[in-house]
Amino acid sequence: MSKSESRSFFGKIFRMRSEDREILKIVGLNKEQAGLARYFDFLVVAAAFLLFCGAFHLHVMLSAGDWDMFIDWKDRQYWPLIIPIDTIMFPAAVQAAFWYYFRLPIGATLCGVCLLTSVWIGTYSYWHLWTMFPIVLNVPSIIIAGCILLDVILLIFRRWIFVACIGAPLFALTFYPSNMAALTGYYVPVEHLGSMASMADVIGYTFPRSATPEYIRIIETGTLRTFEGTSVWVSGVFAAFVCIFLYMLWWQIGMAFSTVKTWSQSPKLKKYLGFKG
Amino acid sequence: MAFIDNIIHGKGLKKSVNSEKYSNDKLPWYTKTTVFKYGNFGIFMFGIIVVAALVAGARIYQGLYGFEHGLDSMSQGFQDYWMTLVKAELIGIFSFNVVLWLYLWYSRERDMDNVKPEVELKRYINLVLWILSYTFIVYWTTSYFAYADGAWHQTVLRDTSFTPSHNILFYGCIPLYLTFGVGGFLYAMTRLPSFGRAISIAYTFAVLGPALILPNLGFNEWGHAYWMTEEIFSHPLHWGFVVLGWNALAIGGVLMQIVIGMSKSFKKINSKFADNSNSEFTENL
């Protein structure tokens, strides 16, 4: 907590501001305690990063993983529907805890960054190095853009109900364009064994997963009406609708999980520990 | 050598620093740092290095023997390389766990009413270090090695519950995160008044939820044996793992309990510290 201000670029951006000194002052931390509180901060940040890298990735992997894992599952009907619905849960819960107790609008972005980190490490180390698939097959989805928007909406409106009604739909609707900003190339048409296929289909076919036959894919089999040729946005709007309510639910779940509640301890055990009375 | 001493004895004892060899002005610089004064960072780092070595070892082992001996569970190579590993892991890690947990119980605080706030703060930091090591192994388990499981099953036919990916994930990593999950829980309960006076519901969930992933394997393997021999990763068969994994969010409740507890200790040392912890949270602590 030194007062000297660094002249470096990052030092200028991340310098201690007068408000920050004011916080320390009104809380009344002495120098040693401020140092200890800072040490505690860093440990918790590290733990939170690892925890969400693990728990959030597990959640996504086992409830929507196939759409995230494979390029030939990223369709127009389910992918822009299921991934936003599935990935809004943790960000909502983590936002709740960080916002309610600390007024930190970073919960969603933290989840997004953690997910991207762990997915890429896993993809490279296992899908690519161990089972030898080229990375094109396993290009993951990315949710960071929606997460940042969710955090910014929370910062602006400061009430979860507005985030649920404005941020959550934005999260769902920006999912598809923010992914297609990198993946459009995988949908160019190719003539493959006498019929038309997208490049993603060709990738999935060429690098075979022996335990994943083609029919296993849960993807669009055709819309019954054309919706002006924009069926993907219909999925997006449906995802937005579901996300509103899931956000509300998961905000409450996040609150419940971060509440300090206790059960009474057995008197015998308390005696062993030297509690009196 | 002071560093080694710290690892062996722990900083709480400060054996190395208090010995006659060092005069006050000759104390090494790091003895004045926060990291040194609060919590056993040395032991923590030692644990992290051991876990990291185990993780690296497991990855190398999978790379070497996964495809070579892991494809056919009926072969002798599989028995030698993979089943031996499972037995070694289960026996080795669980016996270490029992010894560690017993040690934590027998070395417990026996006078909880009179723990000094300075000591309490050190123990809070130690608890955070326990939790950090828990999340460290939780990451490797639920993300890294779980993804390995996905890669393996999509690639080759499932023919046993003891595939090279399961053998590391379920029978190695889960017992190992029990070490730190239950260990931290016991540490908190036996040393910190706020965790000993009453049972923290959040901490119970945060430890038990992920721990129950091991029994949930029964459902998983039953399903794979009777209905689903194909690998859809997001199949409802796997949702048990997901719901149990959600309990990791309860670490948030533990964090709040530590924040409130540390604030109370700060207040005891420094009367200027303005502790306004919400009383509804703290009535039981």
Add this chain to the structure above:
Amino acid sequence: MKINYTKLLKIFLISIFYFVIDMVVAYAHGEKAMEPYFRTRTVMFYDVTWSTDNVKVGENVTIEGKFRLHSDWPQAVDDPDVIYVNQSIPGPVFAKIESYLNGVPARQSFRDMEVGKDYHYKMVLQGRVPGNHHVHPGIAIKGSGTIIGPGQFIKVSGSQKDFKFPVTTMDGVLIEDLETYALADVFKWHSTLAILGIFWLLWWVWRPLLIPRYQALKQGREDLLITRLDLTVGILLGVFVFVAIVYNYNVQANKYPITVPLQTSRMYTDPLPVADPQIKINVSRAEYDIPGRTMRMWVEVKNNGDNKVRLGELTTANLRFINKSFGHAMNNVTANYPSEHMADGGLEIDKDKYINPGESHKMFITAQDARWETERLTAFLTDVDARVGALLFFYDEEGNRKILDVASSILPVFTDDDGTGPSYQRIGR
């Protein structure tokens, strides 16, 4: 304590090396763990050929053959309403170039297959990862998984670095290597968003964080925790992210003006036209002699055709028992057929002869081989569905083949040949 950094570096480098190398020698693919009813009564592979057993990286191998969907389809296996022409290889060590079912491209799955009928499949694989790989054809049945055909070791030599998979798109763009296609875009965009996300996290984490913020909030000083600057930076970031999405989405849309969605039609093909064999078979009893590792079958064959026929082969679970005294049956075995799928003793037939048209002939067939046990086929003794199925190949005098699928309950025999009595302990292993 002095630390030897050179040594540490060496250990580190060796660890990295082990992370990167891959040792690829693969044998079976776990088909032994499949219950015998799966392997003896569903997809019955025959006439499997591999065009070569040695390719360089980038060279092709063709796998071809036929299969019959057994008429006695087990209850536990889903009906073959949807199937996929699959393969079983240890990871993508080969790239799949082409596959066909009855000559129809098998890019996608097929619907409405008929039990009791025959189909022809073909696939062309291209060597990708050097090593000695066991390559099986397979037929995946929706709901029940892949049933694996016989396997052959194929050696791939060369270096994986030489593997390139060029593709030309329909608008005429040549992509030099599919493995790295469009990855630069992905890395660029993902790292852009990651950097923005990390910036946002650092913006908050860099300031007094948990305990000070919590206590300040309890004093009602939200104004200190979220300042005007924070709000400005947040709004700017949000606008920037939004604009970046729209901009990059449009850049990509212009870069690839023509796109198509993933393709999902189900294919259909009629089964192979196979003439009625005009042979009726009645299996009166089938036994499995546990100590002798022998399957015995008492069958009555009625020849309703116009030509004399003789039994030449029994094949089940990719294990072939050949009547070695019969030239036509021996001619049906290709020279390089993997020996692991050939029963050493062959098929022994009591009263082996050509059966005349209209004649009804009782035969006693013995199929003895240790592979019954090593391939774990004896598990039908502990199964809920203790039936065994097989294909029987008959030949007429000109060598024309007639194929029949038979199935029967199978009875275990626990007595040793020398009459030492039951050995129940062999059951339930």
